[in-house]
Amino acid sequence: MxxxxxxxxxxxxxxxxxxxxxxxxxxxxxxxxxxxxxxxxxxxxxxxxxxxxxxxxxxxxxxxxxxxxxxxxxxxxxxxxxxxxxxxxxxxxxxxxxxxxxxxxxxxxxxxxxxxxxxxxxxxxxxxxxxxxxxxxxxxxxxxxxxxxxxxxxxxxxxxxxxxxxxxxxxxxxxxxxxxxxxxxxxxxxxxxxxxxxxxxxxxxxxxxxxxxxxxxxxxxxxxxxxxxxxxxxxxxxxxxxxxxxxxxxxxxxxxxxxxxxxxxxxxxxxxxxxxxxxxxxxxxxxxxxxxxxxxxxxxxxxxxxxxxxxxxxxxxxxxxxxxxxxxxxxxxxxxxxxxxxxxxxxxxxxxxxxxxxxxxPLRKLVPLWKRHRGEAVILVVTALAIVVLNMFEGVLIGIALAVIKVAWQASHVQVRVKDTGSGPIKVRMSGNATFLRLPVILDKLEALPNGRPVDLDLTGVHHLDHACRIALMAWADRNENVDIVQPEQLTQQ
Structure with missing residues (x-):
């Protein structure tokens, strides 16, 4: 054998x-x-x-x-x-x-x-x-x-x-x-x-x-x-x-x-x-x-x-x-x-x-990359230009930082849906990952709600709520009367 x-x-x-x-x-x-x-x-x-x-x-x-x-x-x-x-x-x-x-x-x-x-x-x-x-x-x-x-x-x-x-x-x-x-x-x-x-x-x-x-x-x-x-x-x-x-x-x-x-x-x-x-x-x-x-x-x-x-x-x-x-x-x-x-x-x-x-x-890759993944193309170009303008080490660090920021931005995707039937409380449902990167968008949506109306803020669809967003939401709720916040147990422990 x-x-x-x-x-x-x-x-x-x-x-x-x-x-x-x-x-x-x-x-x-x-x-x-x-x-x-x-x-x-x-x-x-x-x-x-x-x-x-x-x-x-x-x-x-x-x-x-x-x-x-x-x-x-x-x-x-x-x-x-x-x-x-x-x-x-x-x-x-x-x-x-x-x-x-x-x-x-x-x-x-x-x-x-x-x-x-x-x-x-x-x-x-x-x-x-x-x-x-x-x-x-x-x-x-x-x-x-x-x-x-x-x-x-x-x-x-x-x-x-x-x-x-x-x-x-x-x-x-x-x-x-x-x-x-x-x-x-x-x-x-x-x-x-x-x-x-x-x-x-x-x-x-x-x-x-x-x-x-x-x-x-x-x-x-x-x-x-x-x-x-x-x-x-x-x-x-x-x-x-x-x-x-x-x-x-x-x-x-x-x-x-x-x-x-x-x-x-x-x-x-x-x-x-x-x-x-x-x-x-x-x-x-x-x-x-x-x-x-x-x-x-x-x-x-x-x-x-x-x-x-x-x-x-x-x-x-x-x-x-x-x-x-x-x-x-x-x-x-x-x-x-x-x-x-x-x-x-x-x-x-x-x-x-x-x-x-x-x-x-990457002459042949750049145009298809721009069409399919524009963020990746931007990282590629900025990294290359940074190496030319500064040096290789700093250029690579800038590229890595941009890649991390891009991932963080994509990972912090959050949706804010507003449902107003005209009677009863306004229902606001958030879902996704609420981080400081998306805080301006969240506050713009909330501050655009009519004053004086009761609001039900549902956070059960939120997977992660960072400290900056939590503080901002609490401050917004304190400024507005009749705001009822519903959040799952895991968010209260974060």
Missing amino acids: ELLEMPSPTLSRRAWRADFTASIVVFLVALPLCVGVAVASGVPAELGLVTGIVGGLVVGLLPGSSLQVSGPAAGLTVLVFEAVRQFGLAALGVIVLTAGLLQILLGLLRFGRWFRAISPAVVEGMLAGIGLVLIAGQLYTMAGATAPAGGLGKLAGLPELAGTIFSSAAAWTAFAIGAGTILVMVLWSRLPGRVRLVPGALVAVALATSASLLFDLPVQRIEVQGLLGSINPATLGDLAKLGDIALLGTVLAFALIASAESLFSAAAVDRMHDGPRTDYNRELVAQGVGNSVCGFLGALPMTAVIVRSSANVEAGARTKASRVLHGVWLLLFAALLPATIGIMPLAALAGVLVHAGFKLL
Whole structure:
């Protein structure tokens, strides 16, 4: 009987071949993104590869989700860039390490499933805001220019950037390379499936690099420090920076945003395959372990990345082996071919990230969402704009606050029905949840009743009566004679 339950050697060989092929595909997808995210974050390019390697070799072996792939994410680029600008590159390791430890704690306390309770509109708005800032910032890199600080500054400077592109041959050349990279990626996505097994980002960067070398174009290229030279392990002295309240706020932002993005990615990946479902608490612990290792090495933070994860599933991956092997290929590339990074044009990698930024914008979802759930659409747009105007952490907090207010408003739905037969007392029946949010509506109805007439106020249909409403109703009854209030026992005990 045990022999019948064991997988056949043929099935094992098929699974191994599928995982091996998928790992190559994921590696080719991850390579330009790891480098591009690092450069856009204002850190050495090799640190993006370090995070990708840890995502494969460390997180890839841990339990949680079997097929999603972790690494540096475009979604954290803006936050990392601002953290490095504000606290310095040396503090990045401490921030990521502490955020990872916080993720481990949240996972052990079984908070993983609660991240799924975050409003999808807030998450979509967060990604949209990140996408807008990412696009605006990388447009400057595509032209070989320095981006202004802040989301509003980047957007406000775009007209001047356009003038620079059309007036400077060097800026026009660099921008053309970036725009060509985007065009290749867009066209590549429309080719047959067999062709698209080779990732469009890799093809686009390879073509841009070849063209810049062939025609000896005057474009900026990536500075290479070497894998070991770029690693900056966190020290005990760096831990003293945790006394900075602003830095702790950044830690919290890293932990919450990375966790939410990873677990939402896990939910999306689970819908793409029929294999084992994700254990969200274990996945949160795995992400925390990965970020702790990345922080110790002074590398970029990681999340589960939907682009790499979907490529892994679509390439036919069966087990964790595919994501572990992709980490092996990244390690071999970083160790054996580091000089290859140095010939890539910055404009081409900026084009890859502009394309990734557009994918973060929910352009197709916004109009249907506005038609069906207008409140959710408002939360999405306000969250995105708040991230652009303020920063990511404050923007997300504003989005969550709006989502809570929306739920509270909907939960406080109350109806006030008035029945006046012309003789006898006026019958007023309230039903629903009477909270301070609906108090103006309730008082408008009651104060519009004719003076001097007896009133029977029936509260038996009210499920919840908060303190503010109770005080207001009692005060209204004291001001009016002949008011008889009927309420169930549970309301008298609230």
